[in-house]
Amino acid sequence: MPATDHNQGSFLNRISIRRNQSVSMDNNHHDLELHDLELFQKHVADRFSDLLSADSPSAPPPLLSISWFRNLLDAFLCCEAEFKAVLVSGRDPSQFSKPPLDRLIPDLLERSVKALDVCNAVTHGVDLVHHWQKLGQIAVTALQQSPIGDGHVRRARKALATLLTSMVSDDKENANNNNVHGKLTDRTWSFGRRGGAATATAAAAVNSKDRTAGNFRSLSLSVAKSWSAAKQIQTMSANLVPPRGAEANGLPLPVYIMSTILVFVMWALVAAIPCQDRSGLAAHFQFPRNMGWAQPMIGLQEKIGEEWKKKEKKGTCGLLEEMQRMEKLAHSLVEFADSFVFPLEEEKAAEVAVQVAELAEICRKMEEGLGPLQQQLREVFHRIVRSRAEVLDVLDQLAVRRATMAASISNALSLKHGLSLWCPRSTSVNQISQPSSVASKGFRRRFSVSASSYANDNREYVIVGGGNAAGYAARTFVEHGLADGKLCIVSKEAYAPYERPALTKGYLFPLDKKPARLPGFHTCVGSGGERQTPEWYKEKGIEMLHEDPVAGIDIEKQTLKTNSGKLLKYGSLIIATGCTASRFPDKIGGNLPGVHYIRDVADANSLISSLEKAKKVVIVGGGYIGMEVAAAAVAWKVDTTIIFPEDHLMTRLFTPSLAQKYEQLYQEFGVKFVKGASIKNLEAGSDGCVAGVNLGNGSIIEADTVVVGIGAKPAVGPFESVGLNNTVGGIQVDGQFRTSIPGIFAIGDVAAFPLKIYNRIARVEHVDHARRSAQHCVKSLLTAHTNTYDYLPYFYSRVFEYEGSPRKVWWQFFGDNVGETVEVGKFDPKVATFWIDSGKLKGVLLESGSPEEFQLLPKLARIQPVVDKAKLERASSVEEALEIVKASLVVEA
Numbered sequence: 001m002p003a004t005d006h007n008q009g010s011f012l013n014r015i016s017i018r019r020n021q022s023v024s025m026d027n028n029h030h031d032l033e034l035h036d037l038e039l040f041q042k043h044v045a046d047r048f049s050d051l052l053s054a055d056s057p058s059a060p061p062p063l064l065s066i067s068w069f070r071n072l073l074d075a076f077l078c079c080e081a082e083f084k085a086v087l088v089s090g091r092d093p094s095q096f097s098k099p100p101l102d103r104l105i106p107d108l109l110e111r112s113v114k115a116l117d118v119c120n121a122v123t124h125g126v127d128l129v130h131h132w133q134k135l136g137q138i139a140v141t142a143l144q145q146s147p148i149g150d151g152h153v154r155r156a157r158k159a160l161a162t163l164l165t166s167m168v169s170d171d172k173e174n175a176n177n178n179n180v181h182g183k184l185t186d187r188t189w190s191f192g193r194r195g196g197a198a199t200a201t202a203a204a205a206v207n208s209k210d211r212t213a214g215n216f217r218s219l220s221l222s223v224a225k226s227w228s229a230a231k232q233i234q235t236m237s238a239n240l241v242p243p244r245g246a247e248a249n250g251l252p253l254p255v256y257i258m259s260t261i262l263v264f265v266m267w268a269l270v271a272a273i274p275c276q277d278r279s280g281l282a283a284h285f286q287f288p289r290n291m292g293w294a295q296p297m298i299g300l301q302e303k304i305g306e307e308w309k310k311k312e313k314k315g316t317c318g319l320l321e322e323m324q325r326m327e328k329l330a331h332s333l334v335e336f337a338d339s340f341v342f343p344l345e346e347e348k349a350a351e352v353a354v355q356v357a358e359l360a361e362i363c364r365k366m367e368e369g370l371g372p373l374q375q376q377l378r379e380v381f382h383r384i385v386r387s388r389a390e391v392l393d394v395l396d397q398l399a400v401r402r403a404t405m406a407a408s409i410s411n412a413l414s415l416k417h418g419l420s421l422w423c424p425r426s427t428s429v430n431q432i433s434q435p436s437s438v439a440s441k442g443f444r445r446r447f448s449v450s451a452s453s454y455a456n457d458n459r460e461y462v463i464v465g466g467g468n469a470a471g472y473a474a475r476t477f478v479e480h481g482l483a484d485g486k487l488c489i490v491s492k493e494a495y496a497p498y499e500r501p502a503l504t505k506g507y508l509f510p511l512d513k514k515p516a517r518l519p520g521f522h523t524c525v526g527s528g529g530e531r532q533t534p535e536w537y538k539e540k541g542i543e544m545l546h547e548d549p550v551a552g553i554d555i556e557k558q559t560l561k562t563n564s565g566k567l568l569k570y571g572s573l574i575i576a577t578g579c580t581a582s583r584f585p586d587k588i589g590g591n592l593p594g595v596h597y598i599r600d601v602a603d604a605n606s607l608i609s610s611l612e613k614a615k616k617v618v619i620v621g622g623g624y625i626g627m628e629v630a631a632a633a634v635a636w637k638v639d640t641t642i643i644f645p646e647d648h649l650m651t652r653l654f655t656p657s658l659a660q661k662y663e664q665l666y667q668e669f670g671v672k673f674v675k676g677a678s679i680k681n682l683e684a685g686s687d688g689c690v691a692g693v694n695l696g697n698g699s700i701i702e703a704d705t706v707v708v709g710i711g712a713k714p715a716v717g718p719f720e721s722v723g724l725n726n727t728v729g730g731i732q733v734d735g736q737f738r739t740s741i742p743g744i745f746a747i748g749d750v751a752a753f754p755l756k757i758y759n760r761i762a763r764v765e766h767v768d769h770a771r772r773s774a775q776h777c778v779k780s781l782l783t784a785h786t787n788t789y790d791y792l793p794y795f796y797s798r799v800f801e802y803e804g805s806p807r808k809v810w811w812q813f814f815g816d817n818v819g820e821t822v823e824v825g826k827f828d829p830k831v832a833t834f835w836i837d838s839g840k841l842k843g844v845l846l847e848s849g850s851p852e853e854f855q856l857l858p859k860l861a862r863i864q865p866v867v868d869k870a871k872l873e874r875a876s877s878v879e880e881a882l883e884i885v886k887a888s889l890v891v892e893a
Helices: 002-020 027-052 066-087 093-097 101-143 150-168 171-177 197-206 229-237 245-249 252-272 292-314 321-338 346-417 427-433 468-479 500-504 534-539 601-611 624-635 656-668 717-722 767-782 851-863 869-873 878-892
Strands: 458-464 487-490 543-545 550-554 559-562 567-575 579-581 616-620 639-644 672-675 679-684 690-695 700-702 705-708 712-714 744-746 751-755 760-762 794-799 809-815 820-824 831-837 840-847
Touching (some): 027 066, 027 252, 027 292, 066 252, 066 321, 066 346, 093 101, 093 346, 101 252, 101 346, 245 252, 252 292, 468 487, 500 601, 616 624, 624 639, 624 794, 656 672, 656 831, 690 705, 767 794, 831 869, 840 878, 851 878
Parallel strands (some): 458 487, 487 543, 567 744, 616 705
Antiparallel strands (some): 579 712, 679 690, 690 700, 751 760, 794 809, 809 840, 820 831, 831 840
C-alpha cells in the first residue's frame, strides 16, 4: 500500500541503525523500544484501516475482490517485515529463552507451518477459479456473436452449466473430483512435518541436529486428501491469547499481533477462494477490542463473517467478489439459453448484451488479476519460509551460546578442582547446560549453509542428473535464493555439471591445438554465464552427490535410493537424467576394446587415449556425433571414414543438396564416406581389440578405433512409474514440466513436452532446450511463473575450429524443417536453406552468418512470415535472400 511504504522504510531503517549502534540498556533505550512497538501497532492499524475504509485518498477495491486480496497480501508482507525487524534485528537472542517468549515463539513457528499448507490449498483454488474464468470466457465469446444463433447459445449454455455444476459442488468434492490439473494423490502434508508433534519431538531427542527442511513440501498444487481447510484454521487459532499485564508492553505483544494477522489473512483467503473441506469454517478467534490496532480487523472480520453465513445458506463456492457476480450472471444466462427462440427479440437482445458485457468485464478482471494474485501467494509462502528459517537461526545461536558457556564452566571447574571428566558435575553446571526450552521443541529447520553438513537424508529439492539441465537448474535456484541448504544434486558423474557439447568439439582436439578442459567449460559458460565450478556449488550451499546414480524411487514415501544404498527423501524432485548412447550389442562386438561411445568426460578421455595412437578411425553414424568427431579426428591426422545407412549426412535436417556441400568439404579434409551401408559386426584382432568393421555387403573396413554415434535413448532408468510417452519416448510432462505425479518434474532430453509453437508433443535432444527447460521448470516451481513453455527448436554445430584449420564451419537452424526448400549461396563460405510450407517460412538454416544475421533467424522462425518463394529463388546471394525474408517481417507486422 503506497501510503505506508514510506513509513515502513523509515521504520525499518531506524531500527536497523539504532540496534547496530552500541546502546546501553538504560531507560532511554527502553523508551525507544516502547516507541517501536507503538509504531508497529499504528502501522498495522493503518494498513487494515485502508482495507476497511472507503474514505481513504484512493478508494479501495470492493471487499473480497481479487484486487482487495492483493492489497491484503501486500499488507501482510509489510507487517511481517516490520515484525521481524522488531523481534530479531540486532536483538540479543537470550530474551527468547525467557518466559513467555520461550512458548510464544514456538507457537508462532508452528502456525507458520500450517499457514504454508493453507497457501498450497489456496494456490490450487486460484487455478480452479482460473478454470472457471475460461468457461465464462467461452460463454462470452459465443454470446457476443451477431446475430446470436442456436449453435452459439448451445455452446454458451454448455460452458455455463459446467461452470455452475463445478461451483455448487461442496469444497471437498471440488478438491478431489474437479481437479483440472489431474488426479490428486494421497500424500502427506504439502509443507509440514510428517507425523505429529510427538513424533517430531522424539526424533529431535534421537538427533538434535535433525532440523532439515527436507521434512517440508515446497509450494505445489496438491494437498493430502484428509486435509481440511476449516480444521487447519481452527488449529492455527487455538491458544491465541493476548498478553496481559507487563507482557502487553513487551515483545510478547508483537508476537501475538503477528500471529493474529497470520491467522486472519489465512482465514480470509480460505473463506473467499475454493479450498478443500471448508465446511464449518467460522471465525474461531477473537480480537482484543480494547486494542486500537485490532479495530480495523474486527470490522473486516464481522463483514466477512456475515458474508460467510450467507454463503453457507446458499451453498455457493466462495466469497470472492468476482466469483459471486459470475455465478449470478451464469444463472441468468442459463435461464435465457433455456428459453431462447431464434430470432431474438431486440429488447431481449439488448438485455442479454448488457449481461454478457458485464460477464466479459468480470472475465477480464479475473484474467488480469489471478496471475499476480498467485504470484503474491507464492511470495507470501516463501517469505514465511525464509522468516521462519531466520528465527530458527537465532534460536540456534542461542543454543550454541548456552552449550559453549556450559562447556567453558565445566572445563573451568574440572581444572580448578582437579576433577576427572567422568566426575558428576555440580548442580549449577547442570542448570547452565540444560538445553533451551525453545531449541528442544523438535522443530525442523532449513539445511545448514555447509553443503556437507546435512544432518539426515531429507532434502527439500533434489535434482537427479548432472548434465547441462542440472547446472542451469541449480543457477536458477540460486537466483531465487532457494538453493543454500535446500538443494541436492545426485549424479552418476565425477564432475560438477558441464557444457556437454564440448565433448565432441574442442575437448577432442590434440594437445597442440589447445583443447578444451575442465574447469573451462562447466555450466553456465556456454550461455555467457558464470563458471559453476565445484567450489561454486559449495559456496552456494548446494549438496553434490557424485558417482552414485539413483537406482530406485518410492513415489508414495517420496524417497530415492542410490546405487550405494543411500536413501534420500525429497520435497520436490526434478528428473534431469538426459540420454544414454545407443550401443551395439555385445554379440556383434559392441564392447570390444577400441570401440567408443560419447556421453560424458570419461567416454571422451577414453577416446582421446585411442586417438593418440590410432591410425585408422571409423565413425559409425552420419549425424551430429559423426560429423563432429570426424572433424576432430582430422586434427589428429589419422585416416578417417564415416559409415552410415542413409543416402547423405544429417538426414533429419539437411536436404540432399545441402548435405552434398558438407560432404565435399569433409572430403577436402581427407574424410572418406561409405553411404547406404549396413554393419554386420565389429571384428576383433589377435590382441582382442577392434580391428575392422564388417559391412552387410561382405566388405571389411580396417579400423583400430571405432566411434559409434547412432543416436541416444532417454535415460528413464528407475522413473518409468512417473509416466512415459510411448510415441517420442521419455517422461511425459506438461507445459511447466510437471509429470503426472505432483511434486515431480522432468527437464532436458528426458522430457516429452508440448511443443506449443507446432502443437505437438516433442522430445528435444539439444543443449539449448536443456538450458531453457531447466530455467522454465524451476521458475514455475518457485514463483508464480505459470506460462506454458514456448520453445522454438534450435540446432547448431561448430566444427574444424581447432588452431590452424583452413576452414571453420558454424551453422545454425531455427524452426521446423517441413515443406519445400529454397537453397541460396555457394558455400563460399555462406549458404542458407529456407523451408516454406503453405507460403509461410517455417525454418531456416544459415552457414557462416554474421552475428546480426544469426540473430534474425529465430525471429523469422517464430513469426513464420509469408514469403515470395519465386523471389527468394532468384536471390543471387545469402545476404539478398535474408533481406527478402526480413522485409516480409515488416509486411507481416
